[in-house]
Amino acid sequence: MIHAAVKLSKSVISMSRTSLVAATSSQPLRFLHDGTNSPSSNPVAVQMINYALSHARSQKSDESYAQGMLILEQCLSTQSSESAGQFAQNSIGTVLLAMSNLLYERGSFEEAIEKLHRVQGLTRSSLGVRVAATEALVGLYLQLGQVVLADKCLDFLHKDDLRSNGGSKESLIARAKAVKGLVELVTGNLESAESFFHGVQDIEAWNGTAVLSYGEFLHATQQFSLAKELYQNIIEGVPKNEDFSDMNTLAICNMASDEVLLAATFALGQLESHMGNFRAAEEILTKALTKTEEYFGSSHPKVGVVLTCIALMYRNKARQERSSSLLIQEGLYRRAIEFLKAPPLESKGAETKLDRGDILALARGGYAEVLCVQQNRKTEGEKMKTWAEAVWSNRRMSLTDVLDISEPSSKVPVIDVRISRVL
Structure with missing residues (x-):
């Protein structure tokens, strides 16, 4: 060679x-x-x-x-x-x-x-x-x-x-x-x-x-x-x-230009979700997911970033429309956590510099909420929630703030897929 x-x-x-x-x-x-x-x-x-x-x-x-x-x-x-x-x-x-x-x-x-x-x-x-x-x-x-x-x-x-x-x-x-x-x-x-x-x-x-x-x-x-x-x-x-x-x-x-183009598409999808335009958000974020898989590969960590955001979009949609999408969210979070290469829950994540730590904490925090509403999985959910809160390091918003943006006065989280950080 x-x-x-x-x-x-x-x-x-x-x-x-x-x-x-x-x-x-x-x-x-x-x-x-x-x-x-x-x-x-x-x-x-x-x-x-x-x-x-x-x-x-x-x-x-x-x-x-x-x-x-x-x-x-x-x-x-x-x-x-x-x-x-x-x-x-x-x-x-x-x-x-x-x-x-x-x-x-x-x-x-x-x-x-x-x-x-x-x-x-x-x-x-x-x-x-x-x-x-x-x-x-x-x-x-x-x-x-x-x-x-x-x-x-x-x-x-x-x-x-x-x-x-x-x-x-x-x-x-x-x-x-x-x-x-x-x-x-x-x-x-x-x-x-x-x-x-x-x-x-x-x-x-x-x-x-x-x-x-x-x-x-x-x-x-x-x-x-x-x-x-x-x-x-x-x-x-x-x-x-x-x-x-x-x-x-x-x-x-x-x-680079390809990453900027992907990030802009991804950000626009988030913006439509924050404005309550969920049909447009789903279409744009799906396009961002396809572009990410084509550019990086189907199991790259950045695919996990996009999947996390899509799961959050479904969560926001369900809360505003008073519907349920727990099964969809759970599937997205599970795949995201796998692609993000999350360490075991037993690890002391807060004491370790984690690549894409913001997104890992967000994915596990969202997944924890899905588990906690299921009585037989509540213990697992509480454990996951504790890990996510310990790893979360964003200075502007708490993990709870990010997961609860349904109120008009809420702070708005923006995920930058270029750097895999929550702004």
């Missing part, structure tokens, strides 16, 4: 160089620009990145991903030193971003994070490269429940070099602030979050990650009409694939 991948990567390098020579012989080579007077990235590297990603995802197997990574490693070895100027550092940075993307997709978060930190260390690279790395770092740390580390990633917002970068710097600064706003949403600081979303709607280079986070803020503060408009704009306008040729639109890991 490795021999085949090495042979494949050498073939790609040869094809890329041939393409580059052909381009230069037919017309002057036009390097891509990031809005400054310097070229953004080596087009050969961009071509190899696109090939590696396409090959890795063609089968979504361990072998295809390993081959894709080897192509990227070979590409990285052909780039100039990290101590070189902006053009060389941009080329290195884009390759490292692509590598982190594949590592994330295979669940190797720590390795993906290491690549992203290397990108942040490329201080001569374009601002767009570092913003993309920062967004991804924040997203991964938030998913892992490491909020302090996520916040620390944004220290570069206060550095002088942020202000001296040319080109589309205002849109990139607004985008960087929006990810800071997402951190504030996770910590429950809605007032503070609002200040970081100022200017998001005025971003010239429209960006789905920033707009989605702003939409979630509007959603959480019950500005439903505005939130719905933003969600729909994302669904209609977000690019369907990564574009590694444009330094200002780079987005990877759980902030």
Whole structure:
């Protein structure tokens, strides 16, 4: 397998160089620009990145991903030193971003994070490269429940070099602030979050990650009409694939365009449920479930996140319509808990950093309610409820608040499927 991948990567390098020579012989080579007077990235590297990603995802197997990574490693070895100027550092940075993307997709978060930190260390690279790395770092740390580390990633917002970068710097600064706003949403600081979303709607280079986070803020503060408009704009306008040729639109890991599109669809389904439009909510959330299964696989933990939300939608619908859907809810919760890889109830979940801990607590808390209304299963339900309350860590809402949003004055929970957190 490795021999085949090495042979494949050498073939790609040869094809890329041939393409580059052909381009230069037919017309002057036009390097891509990031809005400054310097070229953004080596087009050969961009071509190899696109090939590696396409090959890795063609089968979504361990072998295809390993081959894709080897192509990227070979590409990285052909780039100039990290101590070189902006053009060389941009080329290195884009390759490292692509590598982190594949590592994330295979669940190797720590390795993906290491690549992203290397990108942040490329201080001569374009601002767009570092913003993309920062967004991804924040997203991964938030998913892992490491909020302090996520916040620390944004220290570069206060550095002088942020202000001296040319080109589309205002849109990139607004985008960087929006990810800071997402951190504030996770910590429950809605007032503070609002200040970081100022200017998001005025971003010239429209960006789905920033707009989605702003939409979630509007959603959480019950500005439903505005939130719905933003969600729909994302669904209609977000690019369907990564574009590694444009330094200002780079987005990877759980902030990549495909994930943003999925998250916007998922958020819109939740919003319809919160507005009492259950038929629309069921249709949209079912579509989100199908997209999640297609993109990640039918038993991926993110499928568990979507199933949890669908179960909550049925619960909310049953309470408002004074009907019952206990069997449907139980089936959804059971599958969600299985896909989320929940630890045994005997484990001390509160003392352990759980990936997707918010959602696990929510799934088990909802399931506990279903069990507690059944006399012969009440003991099991009480045990599950105790575990869920111990694990729950959301600062804005209690677990009871989230499970009881039928009153008009209730706080509204928003599940961000990108980071698997309750906002």
